[in-house]
Every structure is written in C-alpha cells, then in structure tokens.
Amino acid sequence: MARPNDEVEALLREYADLIAITGGDAFKARAYEKAARAIGGYPADIAGLDEDGLKEIPNVGRSIADKVVEYLRTGRMAVLEERRAKIPAGVRELIAVPGLGPKKALRLYEDLHISSVQQLSAALDADALADLRGFGEKSRENIRHGIELLRRAGARVPLSTALDTAEEIVAELSRVTGCRRCACAGSLRRMRETVGDLDILVAARRSDPFMAALCELPATAEVVARGTKKTSVRTAEGLQVDLRVLPQESWGAGMQYFTGSKGHNIRTRTIAVHQGLKLSEYGLFDAGSGQSLASRTEEEVYARLGLPWIPPTLREDRGEIEAALHGELPEVVTERDIRGDLHTHTDLTDGLAPLEEMVAAASKRGYAYYAVTDHAPRLYMQRMTDEKVLAQRERLRELAGTLGRMRLLHGTELNIDPDGEVDWPAGFLAGFDVCVASVHSHFGLGRGAMTRRLVRACENPYVNIIGHPTTRLIGRRAGVDADWDEVFAACARTGTALEVNAQPDRLDLCDVDILRAREHGVKFAVNTDAHAVAHLAQLRYGVGTAQRGWLTRDDVINTWPLTRLRRFLRKGG
Known part of the structure; x- marks a missing residue:
C-alpha cells in the first residue's frame, strides 16, 4: 500500500546503492540519494505529475524525472534493472546489514564468495575476515552488531x-x-x-x-x-x-483485550480472577453465573476491575497497573498539547522546502511558536556560513509580522565535535533563540570519550536541546555507547532538554531511555526534525514515543507557553 512517492524513493535509493557498489561516480550516487529523499518527502502524490511537474521537486532534474516517468508509466525502471543484473543478489542482501556498506559487501563477495547474511555470520564466527584489508577488529564487531540488529528487526x-x-x-x-x-x-x-x-x-x-x-x-x-x-x-x-x-456490545472488551501487551493482559486477567470474574474479548463476566458485567467500552471494563482507563501507550506492564491502583497514572502528553516545533530545517541546508513554505505550514498547524534550526558550518556538506544564517534571521523577522499569533524563533542545529565543542563562538551563539546540538559524526568513540563529549555539550550555556541523543537509526544503526545515566544527570543539572525526535527511523530518545532520563528530572522536547512540509505531520510518532515514556505536559518544554519556554532557553541566565 506504499504511496508512489515511497515506491520511487526506495527505487532511487537502491539505484544509488548500486552505483556505489559498482564503483560509479560518487556525486551521481549522491544526486540520486538526494532526489529519493526529496520525492519521499514531497507532500503531493507524484503519480499525476509529468516530467515538468517532477522537475519542480527539489533535486529532481531531467534525467531523474525521465526515469520516474518511465516507472510510473510502465512499472519498471530500465537502468535499475540493468544495474541489478550486474550485481549478484547476495551482494544486495549484504548491504542491508547496518554498518557494512556497498563497497565492503562487494569485496566480501569477490574475495570470500560470501553472498548471504547467514554466510557472513558464519565467516565472522570462523574469523575468516581477520586478514581482509578494511575489516579490522572494530569493523568486524560493527558488522556483527549490524547482523544482530537485522535479525532483531525480522519481519517487523x-x-x-x-x-x-x-x-x-x-x-x-x-x-x-x-x-x-x-x-x-x-x-x-x-x-x-x-x-x-x-x-x-x-x-x-x-x-x-x-x-x-x-x-x-x-x-x-x-x-x-x-x-x-x-x-x-x-x-x-x-x-x-x-x-x-x-458484536457491537463487545467492542470495549475487544479493544482492551487485543491492545495490551502480553504482560499487561496477564495482570488484568489476574485481577479479574481474584474478583471471581472472567475477562475475554467478549466482555467481563461473572465466573459463576456467566453474567456479562462490562463490555461496551474500555472504560467500563477497567472500572469494573477497579482501575481507571489506562492509555494504550502505557499498557506494557511497566508499572501502569500499580500506578492506576494508587491513583498515580500520569496524564500523558498529547499532540494537542504541543505548542510549537523546536527543530526543523529548510532548503538553506538539507531541507527540501524554502523557509516561507515551512513557516506557512507550521502556521496552518496552529502553533504558538515555531523554530527554524538549519545546520551549522561544521557539517561541511551543508555549506552554511555566517552570512547565510544572518540573512535567514532577517528574513524571519520580515515574516514575523505576517503570521498573526505564531512567533518565530531563529535557531540552529549545532554539531557536537568529538571533544564536546560546538560550532560558532559564544558571542555568535548568543544571537540565536534556541540551539539544538547533535552528534553527526565519530559515532564509534569509546564509552568514556562519548560520555564526556555529551556532558560537555550540555554544559555549554548556549546549548538548549540535545538532538536525537543516541543517534540511532532503527534497524540500521545502533545508538552510540555512553554512560547515559551520567548524561541524563548532566542534562538535569544544566537545564538542557533531551529531544524525542519524531522521525520514524529515529524515535530518539526511545521510550525506555525516556523513562530512565525522567527519573533524573530531565526535561524533553518533542520535535519533528522536519526536512519537508510533510514531515511536520510526523509529530504524532514523537508524541506516541513520549507517551510510552510516561511524559506529561510539564515534562515537555514545547507544550509550555512562550514566556516559560524562553526562561528555560536562557539556562538560568
């Protein structure tokens, strides 16, 4: 049921991978990756676009548009099929392993005739990669971990x-x-x-x-x-x-029965048994007489068990039953509570839409405030300069008078260097309303060095939010190794929020880490990290993750009124 946009995005990404595997032009591969991302993030259905319409999408030129039109018309992309024919299917399977990459996959095939993940795992166990150039101990460990990630993902x-x-x-x-x-x-x-x-x-x-x-x-x-x-x-x-x-009369019981995790359902059924009741998808019944006592709504079912209604995102047997019994269930944050987005991008760096379009889309969502946080200069591929970011600030001020109630915040996404330093000197950083700082490189630092890196970033008086804190990509890259309790403590001590990044392949922090960080007294920001207008709607995934971490409105800084938010962003200044 994938949208045509998603289908084409996947095909163009595959073509970029195949260019890389065959030693093709790196710039060409990068062009197809950028076009894939642009089409995937394009808000309208591309199925009805001709070549001229496709060329209106950022990063889609005539050559790529021709290939997309061919696929939409015929269901095939000839150049992709030609490339596929040149590459053994096993190599294409190998590049799905997080941390392996196309060139290493091809070398494994050519030098050791490895053409499946199962063969790769066996070769690692036999230490057959030890003498292969480019496959040192750290690389082999990363590949082993990538295989585990792939297996864990399974058919999910x-x-x-x-x-x-x-x-x-x-x-x-x-x-x-x-x-x-x-x-x-x-x-x-x-x-x-x-x-x-x-x-x-x-x-x-x-x-x-x-x-x-x-x-x-x-x-x-x-x-x-x-x-x-x-x-x-x-x-x-x-x-x-x-x-x-x-049956309609069993709706509530069915929703309760088929929503909870196995552990949650065992707990609710145990409560029922202790009360002489029987709980099933059809209702809550007296175990002796078989009389139906509650079934039409979930609220009725939980109430008859002596519990308040428990939000679905909490039904994981993580203490929600005990909290419900003691009247301590959190009133979890909802999408309606979010007053603004504090991490978004435009086409000034790697976003797909111009500033004006992103701001207009945010205004339509009814936000009270909205931050633009394009990348800073040390992410060199984005070619940010002081002049560009200052010009953007001026343009934001011009737009501010046209938006009614929504206030615009000028921010930046800084890069956390291996030593914990960030882009721009203090005097320049002081001019931003909000600074998100993120790890974008050197993911393999040791635990101690990574911990010091993140703690030092928290201690910077101008860093307000740590963006996508663990850097994980679900099913593709594990999070960095750090003493997270020390990092969480530093965030609480310095008044630095941790992001719950709503991008579906990140959801970072994850629910388990949120629960740990919350115990330290950390505050959070649920942001989309939007790179296109369509990405603003991904907020719901971040809110769902925040709910699973038991976060309330008070825990999430971008549910606060602007005056309270601004006090927080001053970090006690």
Missing part, C-alpha cells in the same frame, strides 16, 4: 509504514455496509516503534462482508487464513493483517 516494519497501511485498511472496511466501528488495536495502538502484524477490529452483526472485503483489497497479496471470526492476510510488503469481527 516501522511504525509509520504500519500506521499508513492500517489507516488505509480501516478506511476501506469502514465503508462496508453494516460497519458500526472499525479501529486498530495491538502494538500499533500502543505506538511501538516497529510492528510485527496489524490487529484490526470491526463491530458488526455479520462478519462475512468484512472478511471478503479484506481478502479483496488491492494491498492483499496473500490470504493466510479465512474464517468467520478471524481472517489473516499478508500485504505486498509482507505485513500480516489479522481482522476480527465482534
């Missing part, structure tokens, strides 16, 4: 992909005659960062029309099992979808 898909698919299916099934309710449950409703399968519930009198509709959806590639109570299909992307149809 990113939250954003699963949510897009689920919302399309729910929309289709909701149109079927007789549908009273239709919604997602399971790990997707709990907003887990990756999803193994989709649980979709329908409330209706008859199940057959819905089971048939699911099997006939264009996205359905395979029917795994079809029945009257449950039907399972698999999409073209390999995602399994399980559909269950319940």
